[in-house]
Amino acid sequence: MNALHTLRSVVRGRVLLPEDTGFDAAHRPWNLAVEQPVAAVVEAADADDVAALVRYSRSAGLGIATQPNGHGATGRTNGAILLRTGRMDTLQIDPDGCRARIGAGVPTGAVQAAAAPYGLTGLPGSSPVVSVTGVALGGGLSWFGRTYGWVADSVTAFDIVDAEARQRHVTADTDPDLFWALRGGGGDYAIVTNLEVSLHPARRLFGGRMLWDALHAPYVMEAYRQITTTAPDELTVWMDLLHFPGSDPMVAVDATYLGDACEARDLLSPLEDLPRPLSDSRRTMSVAELGSITAEPTDPGPGMSRCELLTDLDDATVKTLLAEPIAPLLSAQIRHLGGAFTRPSDSPHGPLSEPYALYLFGVPSDPATADAVTAKQRALADSLPVSGRKPLTFLNPTETLADAFTPATLARLRSVKRRRDPHNLLRSNFPVGG
Incomplete structure (x- = not known):
């Protein structure tokens, strides 16, 4: 441990060791149900700091696990x-070129706020606090993915520090293999310090949530299937079965539409025939307000998740999903995919042929509840038409990259890892080796 004290003379950013005040909070992942043992925490000031840390770690024989704020942590x-790359928060918007240069620690919400005044958008997911870099390295499912594909598909360049401490600018032309691996293959191949992404037009946006008592779930589901069967790529609709502690079960429909309100309401008209909702937040909004739709927590907390890609949402699937309450789960969310997700993508995952994703989430408040959550997730997954593959950004700590990629893709990623980091200096949440 004494050798780690020299870290403070190596980097300019803050260094925390296990005996330091604040270490526990600094090394804690976003998911508080995950234990994350580390030897030290370094909050890098910039890319030079990262390069200095890599040189130190190579000489000390220590690995480096990179996280902006710990989303997707697995404890490996x-x-x-x-x-920690949270201090690397450079954000530059080029409205004329429809591009953004984004530091490794910048959250998606900050990009949305900066791009919105120009009528532009990045590709944000449901939470505004997740880093753009982390999402892109995992491929990334966005509210606007049906129109523009994977988040990674919009990345045009990476600034990286490699396992030999060299700072490099990586594009499809300068290093096609590494560029391919970083666009959705995880963070096992280099440390990303900045990335450049294409921004997309979003001059009009309609979105929000409708919420009903769970008694109406069969009718909401039927309307949801009707809407998603014919939805244009600009429309994204998710359905949530919800059961929060201390409240009655509910069902929600979340939607965004890249167009005007009249068109959106027409496309969502089957919802108007349903019983009056408990609430309806749908409105014309800024792309900077997307996080308000699902209002996910913006502070760390414990959780257990499982994602599956559904090959169908037929009558049998619906019957299984609605057969009994989702408890002890808090939510069972169905995301409509399709659209641009089905088109060719030069990324490790490639196109998504499955029309829906199912995300099952619960809170392990005690060991018995944790076991019950796992059992419920397994029972649902085993009884539904699932493809067996799942997006990298939705993997849980018990899963590996083999759950996300085909054997051929995994072999190619491992080849990139062997050539770029033969000593396994860089440790991602989901190591490509297994």
Whole structure:
């Protein structure tokens, strides 16, 4: 441990060791149900700091696990130095070129706020606090993915520090293999310090949530199927079965439409025939307000998730989903995919042929509840038409990259890893080796 004290003379950013005040909070992942043992925490000031840390770690024989704020953490960090990139928060918008240069620690909400005044958008997911870099390295499912594809598809360049501490600018032309691996293959191949992405037109946006008592779930489901069967690519609709502690079960429909309100309401008209909702937040909104739709927590907390890609949402699937309450789960969310997700993508995952994603989430408040959540997730997954593959950004700590990629893709990613980081200095949440 004494050798780690020299870290403070190596980097300009803050260094925290296990005996330091604040270490526990600094090394904690976003998901508080995950234990994340590390040897030290380094909050890098810039890319030079990252390069200095890589040189130090190579000489000390210590791995580096990189996280902006710990989303997607799996606890596979034992003995490594945890590199926090949250201070690397450069954000530059080029409205004329429809591009953004984004530091490794910048959250999606900040990009949305900066791009909105120009009538532009990035590709944000449901939470505004997740880093753009983390999402892109995992492929990334966005509210606007049906129109523009994977988040990674919009990345045009990476600034990286490699396993030999070299700072490089990586594009499809300068290093096609590494560029391909970073666009959705995880963070096992280099440390990303900045990325450049294409921004997309979003001059009009309609969105929000409708909420009903769960008694109406069969009718909401039927309307949801009707809407998603014919939805244009500009329309994204999710359905949520919800059961929060201390409240009655509910069902919600969340939607965004890249167009005007009249068109959106017409496309969503089957919802108007349903019983009066408990609430309806749908309105014309800014792309900077997308996080308000699902209002996900913006502070860390414990959770257990499981995602499956559904090959169908037929009558049998609906019957299974609605057969009994979702408890002890808090939510069972169905996301409509299709659209641009089905088109060719030069990324590790490639196109998504499955029309829907199912995301099952619960809180392990105690060991018995944790076991019950896992059992419920497994029972649902085993009884539904699932493809067996799932998006990398939705993997849980018990899963590996083999759950996301085909054997051929995994073999190619492992080849990139062997050539770029033969000593396994860089430790991602989901190591490509297994």
